[in-house]
Each structure stands twice: as structure tokens, then as C-alpha cells.
Amino acid sequence: MNKTSVLVVDDSAFMRKLIAGFLNESGTCYAAGTARNGEDALEKVKALNPDVVTLDIEMPGMDGLQTLKRIMEGTPKPVIMFSGMTQRGADLTIQSLQMGAVDFIPKPSGAISLDLHKVKDDLIRKVEMAGQLKMKSITVNERNRPFNERKTSRLNSSMKVICIGTSTGGPRALQQVLPKLPADLNAPVFVVQHMPEGFTASLAARLDTLSRLTVKEAEDGELVKKATAYIAPGGTHMKVEESKSGLVIRLSKESLNTAHRPSVDVLFESLSLIKNVHKIAVIMTGMGSDGSEGLKKLKKSGSLHAISESEKTSVVFGMPKMAVETNAVDAVEHLEDIADAILKSVQS
Structure with missing residues (x-):
């Protein structure tokens, strides 16, 4: 059985090492490489051609959303986002999923999650699934204009x-x-x-x-x-x-x-x-x-x-x-x- 190759992208060296370790221990996937930021990630996606990318949402410089957009427009790959369990993290996660990320993993306790082992099984399962997908290029064209016309009549039996x-x-x-x-x-x-x-x-x-x-x-x-x-x-x-x-x-x-x-x-x-x-x-x-x-x-x-x-x-x-x-x-x-x-x- 061919193992799923993964590029791990996170600005924390500790998190990169931890996630890569989980993947390498799984027996079904492995870390083909790691990247410390968005620019590094784009270069390594081209150089390593991984089956899957795990991508931290909040990074300095080119953040996770900008990196995701570039990946999906250029060399589309199944991307799994890592996000914080905060309101901002949730909002950014939803944006990433609507931009083409296939799934996400919540970090249990913030950017540096010492207890990341809690989501290890979920990570492996989602990477295995993502490795089977064939992605297409996505051009993001989002409408942000709110609609004000609302009708909220109540339900009746003929509805x-x-x-x-x-x-x-x-x-x-x-x-x-x-x-x-x-x-x-x-x-x-x-x-x-x-x-x-x-x-x-x-x-x-x-x-x-x-x-x-x-x-x-x-x-x-x-x-x-x-x-x-x-x-x-x-x-x-x-x-x-x-x-x-x-x-x-x-x-x-x-x-x-x-x-x-x-x-x-x-x-x-x-x-x-x-x-x-x-x-x-x-x-x-x-x-x-x-x-x-x-x-x-x-x-x-x-x-x-x-x-x-x-x-x-x-x-x-x-x-x-x-x-x-x-x-x-x-x-x-x-x-x-x-x-x-x-x-x-x-x-x-």
C-alpha cells in the first residue's frame, strides 16, 4: 500500500515536529517535508508534490488563507487546515472551507497545543481520506454584499x-x-x-x-x-x-x-x-x-x-x-x- 505523503505547514517548529511525528507513526502516511510559512509552503508544494497539505490558518506574513488561495489556484492539493478554538479561528476556518480546503482540525489549546495528541486519530483519518481526492483549480470569487430583503412568514400545513x-x-x-x-x-x-x-x-x-x-x-x-x-x-x-x-x-x-x-x-x-x-x-x-x-x-x-x-x-x-x-x-x-x-x- 502506498503511503500518503504530507507537507506540514506551521510557523511553530514544535508543532511541525509534533504533527510530522504523528504522521510518521501512523503506518499509512508520512511527512514528506515541513514548511515554516506560506512562501516556504508554496515552494515545497511544487518541489515535493505531496498528496496532502496540512496548513496552519494563523501565520505571520502570508497567512493560511492567502497560502490556501495560492495553492488552489496554482497547484491544487487536498488541504487540511489547523485552526484555533476561538471565534476568530472559527471564522477563518469557515472561510478556508469555502475557499477549497477539504477539512480542518481544531487545535485543542491554542497555537502551541501541547495536548495535540487528542486529535491525532482525527488527523490521520482525515489525511487518509484527503489522500484519495483529486483536486481541481479553484478561483475564489466570493460575494460579500449582504441582502436586506427578508420575508419570514410562518409555516402552515400546506407548506x-x-x-x-x-x-x-x-x-x-x-x-x-x-x-x-x-x-x-x-x-x-x-x-x-x-x-x-x-x-x-x-x-x-x-x-x-x-x-x-x-x-x-x-x-x-x-x-x-x-x-x-x-x-x-x-x-x-x-x-x-x-x-x-x-x-x-x-x-x-x-x-x-x-x-x-x-x-x-x-x-x-x-x-x-x-x-x-x-x-x-x-x-x-x-x-x-x-x-x-x-x-x-x-x-x-x-x-x-x-x-x-x-x-x-x-x-x-x-x-x-x-x-x-x-x-x-x-x-x-x-x-x-x-x-x-x-x-x-x-x-x-
């Missing part, structure tokens, strides 16, 4: 609901879907993005600035409104229940025997219990099979239009592939066409 599940590659995929939905969308949107606690608020805030919809992190007990996208908080399951006033969001940190929290299956299964509402379910890029069991329950429960992202545009064709294999998917769409497919189903 439709949209539910989206995604994982690896999801933040960039969501940026290609939610901003294309109109401000007067006649449905609420529920989103599960696999992400740890502390990062989904930044994801929701970033998507909100790009979208005509209201995009927010979901809150326990809030009454659902149309033209609003609710992001499940990191590390928390999101369910939707019926009440006398309409649909209500319920949040829980129970394990519920799922591999992920938040879980797409948990969201989908909760929606399968709601009658007289047409559901539009979307499974996008991600590793694993989360969403497939819930999709089958949605299909059995009544009116459903299920959409899967195509292999061509998926960063990881795991979750979409497993969704298709349930035979519950009605359409397979390229990422750039998913918003239009959602709208057609809402308007039909």
Missing part, C-alpha cells in the same frame, strides 16, 4: 420543507446552494453539516451575508419560519416536531447511537413523522452513509423529492453514493444545479 445533509466539502457546497434560493422561498430549510461545537455559528453567519434567505444557527424551541435556513449547531442533534403553532426545532446532545452529532439521519427521521408536508431532501458531498437510513424513512412516510449530488462535483462521493443506493433518490444533480432543482420541486 413544503427542505432538508439538506452534508459533510466533507459541505461548507463550500452550501455556498453554492443557499445563496441561490430566493428571499421569498415558500419553505424553511434545515441543514445538517458535520462539524464540531463552536464552528457552526460562524458558518451560519457567513452564509447569511451571502444569501437572500435568513441563515442562522438553530435554537432549541424556536418556531420554524419560511425563507429561513436553520443550521444544526455543532455537536448537537436537530429534530423538527409538530406543535399547535407550527413546526418547532428541538436540539439534543444525546448520542442516539449515531456516528455523527449532528446527524442527518436524526433530522430526516424526525421529519418523516410529520404528515401533510412535502419534503425536499438533499444529500451532498461527504464521507460515510449518514442520511441514507433517514432518507428511506422519509420515502416511506409520504410525499418526498430526494436529490443527490453527482459524483462529478462531490468532494467526497460517499454520502451521495449511499443515498443513491437506497433507491429513494429521484434526481442526481451537479452542485451548480441543485438550487434550481430544489426550487422546481418547491414550485411544483
